[in-house]
Each structure stands twice: as C-alpha cells, then as structure tokens.
Amino acid sequence: MKAVVQRVISASVSVDGKVISSTSAGLIVYLGVKRGDEAELCSQMAKKIANLRIFEDENGKMNKSILDVGGEIMLISQFTLLADPMHGNRPSYTDAESPTRANELYLLEADKLREYGLKVKTGVFGADMKIDNVGDGPVTIILEYN
Numbered sequence: 110m111k112a113v114v115q116r117v118i119s120a121s122v123s124v125d126g127k128v129i130s131s132t133s134a135g136l137i138v139y140l141g142v143k144r145g146d147e148a149e150l151c152s153q154m155a156k157k158i159a160n161l162r163i164f165e166d167e168n169g170k171m172n173k174s175i176l177d178v179g180g181e182i183m184l185i186s187q188f189t190l191l192a193d194p195m196h197g198n199r200p201s202y203t204d205a206e207s208p209t210r211a212n213e214l215y216l217l218e219a220d221k222l223r224e225y226g227l228k229v230k231t232g233v234f235g236a237d238m239k240i241d242n243v244g245d246g247p248v249t250i251i252l253e254y255n
Contacts, residue, residue, distance in 0.1 A: 135180025
C-alpha cells in the first residue's frame with residue numbers, strides 16, 4: 110500500500126463537471142493498493158496519517174498532526190501510484206490490486222481514518238475525477254507499506 114500525503118488549504122473533486130466532494134484545510138491523500146495488500150495495512154496507514162506531525166505549531170515547527178489542528182482529509186484512490194515505468198515508455202500496472210479488492214481496502218482506509226475522529230471525504234472509485242487543491246507549504250510525504 111502506498112500513499113502520497115499532501116498538506117492543503119482546500120481540496121475538491123469533480124466528476125462529470127459536478128463537485129462531488131470538498132474539504133477545507135487539512136490533507137489530500139492519494140492511496141494506491143498493491144496486489145496482495147491485507148486489511149491490517151489500513152490500520153497501520155491510518156495511524157501513521159492521523160499522527161503525522163506535518164502542521165506547524167506556534168513556533169513555526171512541524172510539530173502538529175491533523176488530529177491536533179482539526180483538519181479534514183480528502184482520500185482519493187489512485188492505482189497509478191503502483192506504476193512501474195522502468196521498462197519502456199508505457200508504465201505497467203501489474204502491481205496494482207484488482208479493482209474490487211482495491212475498492213474494499215480504499216473504503217476500509219476511509220473508515221479507519223474516521224475511527225480517529227477525523228472528517229474524511231472521498232472521491233469516486235474508478236471515476237475520471239478532476240481534483241483541485243491548494244497546496245500548503247508545499248508539504249508532501251510518501252508512505253509505503255509492503
């Protein structure tokens with residue numbers, strides 16, 4: 110399982126020209142589910158995301174988590190995080206989990222984040238989404254569990 114976590118001022122997701130989800134300040138998390146990933150990885154990933162200290166404290170140091178600042182999370186499923194672009198010019202996605210299983214784990218990840226009391230919004234699994242976000246920092250962290 111792989112996630113790209115970005116600190117944002119705001120984020121929104123549109124499908125077919127209609128905004129279906131939006132958040133205020135917090136995080137946008139792009140989640141890729143790898144073939145063979147197990148449900149317990151969702152708990153590990155949620156714990157790490159919820160507790161990542163990437164928000165500034167009163168001294169300008171990154172010492173606060175999303176829990177501390179009361180931010181929101183936009184969780185987006187993104188199988189292309191599992192791309193292997195090293196052979197040829199067309200990336201291979203053989204490491205990505207099947208859509209059915211990936212969606213199950215994506216929804217479970219959202220639930221695990223909500224267990225921390227976080228407000229979590231989602232995109233539409235498998236849809237052609239247009240994502241707008243205003244980055245903050247920029248701060249981008251890559252998390253990967255094998």
